[in-house]
Amino acid sequence: MGAVDGSDDLAWFSSTGPRMGDGGLKPELTAPGVDVLAARSQYASEGSGYYQTMSGTSMATPHVAGAAALLAGTHPDWTGQQLKDALISTTARTPRYTPYAAGSGRLDIAAAVRNTVFATGSVYGGYRSFSAPAGEKSQKTVTYTNTGSSPVTLHLSVQPSAGTSPDVFSLSAPSVTVPANGTADVTLTTSFDAVQTGTSVSGQILATDDAGTTVAHTIIGAYKDYEHxxxxxxxxxxxxxxxxxxxxxxxxxxxxxxxxxxxxxxxxxxxxxxxxxx
Structure with a gap:
């Protein structure tokens, strides 16, 4: 999780990816964490009075925890993974940043509660050695969930981040119909031939309805190790x-x-x- 200010600008202290060890996606979303006014503990040595303004990912964390609690209250039968996916896939997108900098975007609890459609929040295409054989690919499943009472047709597109070749990521279908109170899957293929050694690539899968409104999005990424x-x-x-x-x-x-x-x-x-x- 990362932190942004009131203009959705990434905070200088926000932790960014790739994840150490496997080049995985990090963070998965951001939340307000700059100059946040909050209750002050009577035992705190900093500040005075009942409230104080602080910055940090420690200030962004309660926003996400509270959002998860509100969403769980709306959907008490959901699993932890469903809550996580709903929060990540319904954020307010911040496309000027890559997923490795700001995840899927800034937390939007209103959208998470209101939307009847959500998607797998984060899909990592994987880590490959620089010596991976030609034609090396990975395939991962992206699931769309519809909690509404009517089927929904979603139009899917991959939006690669700056510096990521459009040949890296592809989908098994350009659209999918999700039944009422059901799920539907598509396959994300990552082609490592299109990934330069020593680089991380990323993007988002956008799911739009018939009106052209993006109702869910999924962050995607992959990493090919440098030659060593x-x-x-x-x-x-x-x-x-x-x-x-x-x-x-x-x-x-x-x-x-x-x-x-x-x-x-x-x-x-x-x-x-x-x-x-x-």
């Missing part, structure tokens, strides 16, 4: 014993990396292609 290789060094003294705990400096002439030798006398560094001195 492991350099393994074996370090032993003159007697052949491991030089455990020693440090080895590795440089390409511009930057330096420190490799610590382990108990077995070896160390490993992950490096991009190039010429190095050890």
């Amino acid at each position: 290789y492991d350099l393994k060094v074996t370090a032993r003294d003159r007697s052949g014993r491991p030089l455990a705990g020693s440090e080895v400096q590795v440089t390409d002439g511009k930057s330096w990396n420190t490799m610590v030798i382990g108990a077995d006398g070896t160390g490993t560094l992950t490096l991009t292609p190039g010429n190095y001195t050890v």
Whole structure:
């Protein structure tokens, strides 16, 4: 979750993606978190009086928690995942930011409660190595839910973020009819041939009704790792014993990396292609 101000501008302190480890989508939505007036604890050392103004994702979090509680009160039979998907897929979109910066948009609890249609909120196409074979693809399911009493036809389109090739993401169908009080699925295909190494790509799937109104949206993303290789060094003294705990400096002439030798006398560094001195 990220934080925005009263103009839906992303706060400087808002945490952005990609997610460490797998390049996943982060955050999934934003909420007001700048100069928020809130009740002040009598034990707080900052400020005075009954209220104080603060900023932070810690101020945005209660907005989301409260919205989830209100939505759960409206739909007490919904699962946690349904509540999450409804909140993410009905936000007020902030298209000037990518999903890796501001998720699907700013929380809009009125839309989440009012809408009879919601979608899977976030779909991650996946992480692939730079050496992924040609033609590598992933397929993920996007589910649309209709809580209304009449079927709804949704027209679907992929809106890639700036810098993302239109060839990365595709859908199995341009439209879908969701039955009353039911669900319908489409498949999102991610083509990793169209993703440059070392980059994250993203976008949104927009679902519009016959009047052209966007009623639900889903953030999508994928990541292809940068080209890298492991350099393994074996370090032993003159007697052949491991030089455990020693440090080895590795440089390409511009930057330096420190490799610590382990108990077995070896160390490993992950490096991009190039010429190095050890």
